[in-house]
Amino acid sequence: MMRRRTTLLTSCIALTLSLGATACGGGDVSAGGGDKPLSGQTINVAGVWSGSEQKNFQKVLDAFTEKTGAKTQFTSTGDNVSTVVGSKIEGGNAPDVVMVPQVGVLQQFAKEGWLKPLSKTAQQSIGSNYASVWKNYGSVDGTLYGLYFKAAHKSTVWYSPDALDEAGVKTPTTYDAMLKAGQTVSESGLAAFSVAGQDGWTLTDWFENVYLSQAGPEKYDALAAHKIKWTDPSVVEALTTLGKLFKDKELIAGGQKGALNTDFPGSVEKVFGPEPTAGMVYEGDFVAGVAKDQFGKKIGEDADFFPFPAVGTGKAPVVSGGDAAVVLKDGKSQKAAMEFLEYLATPEASAVWAEVGGFLSPNKKLDLASYGDDITRETAKSLVDAGDSVRFDMSDQAPAAFGGTKGAGEWKLLQDFLRDPSDPKGTAAALEQAAAKAYKG
Secondary structure, three states: OOOOOOOOOOOOOOOOOOOOOOOOOOOOOOOOOOOOOOOOOEEEEEEOOOHHHHHHHHHHHHHHHHHHOOEEEEEEOOOOHHHHHHHHHHOOOOOOEEEEOOHHHHHHHHHOOOEEOOOHHHHHHHHHHOOHHHHHHOEEOOEEOOEEEEEEEOOEEEEOHHHHHHHOOOOOOEHHHHHHHHHHHHHOOOEEEEOOOOOHHHHHHHHHHHHHHHHOHHHHHHHHOOOOOOOOHHHHHHHHHHHHHHOOOOOEOOHHHHHHOOOHHHHHHHHHOOOOOEEEEEOOOOHHHHHHHHHOOOEOOOEEEEEOOEOOOOOOOOEEEEEEEEEEOOOOOHHHHHHHHHHHOOHHHHHHHHOOOOOEOOOOOOOHHHOOOHHHHHHHHHHHHOHHHOEEOHHHHOOHHHHOOOOOHHHHHHHHHHHOOOOHHHHHHHHHHHHHHHHHO
């Protein structure tokens, strides 16, 4: 139903038929001694993670087992969390906990009556350990259902220090300065930006950062909820601003056509691969994982980032994504499941994954020293310091038909805009037409 944006390079080959078996290579965790409080109980957890993310989350599950004695089993759902979980509920085999990657899906689950409100202990931990914005994104109609355990910082522009040094430019702090720096990089022989236009979700992220900075948080919230139309002048202005980049073929590796044939991993390769063709690539903190794991770059030396710059008179944006843990009413181990969420709300749980990498926590009580490198610490600090000014990925808040479907809605229309950015008003009108249909549905 909806796509997963921070699990990009790993996929599940097959989904197990039963949540009692672990999909994609995870394992059944043996419980500790019989004197532990949850010995003899088993918690089934479902989520989109596979590959290295699943392996790292397993360490968190193992730590919970060691602490409580509960066995845990993890099943990777692939991208279609809503569809898979719905079918399991209908089949009488619901998981106990689901790690939900979109606000829209969490809201859907709540409105279907599938979720159990969080315990007082979990609510108190969220109240003291998190900025209130995360509580808001985990709540539906005033009831708190979701605990945001893992976050993504989607306001980072990654660059090759060598490329910028050779061009003689410094990291920019405004959007216009970024385009100017890009021109200088292009003149030095490399394209300025690698754009992953084949993956429409990256284009929604570009738009969201420009819009949040230029229009401000209140407008952003209103547009995310479709309380204002996509034909609003603020949308046309943001598209016009984004179009300054898209229309300049010298700034984009391969021009518009090349961008539309480049997926996300390919966009990172064009900057950090063995034969670089661009100096910068915009996307979230997860770019670092690709640069490090796929291309052997040392983060902070061979690959670095600067915050997505402020647009016009606005503030620098902080757009985020994240995975919220929820407890299903139909799960067989609800009490143990809720204790697991109470554990996830602690800095102790976040530290387990932070130490092995590929993770950011919105938990402000987590010691930044838990992260394994300075760049990740800097990114995590930026996310936490943003407090309530953080805004969740707008397209992840939208109905899937508009914000999360390949070849349709916002994805396709922004790809069309990348192909020909000459008519921002026309693009805004097309976006509104698609949004109105999806939100009514």
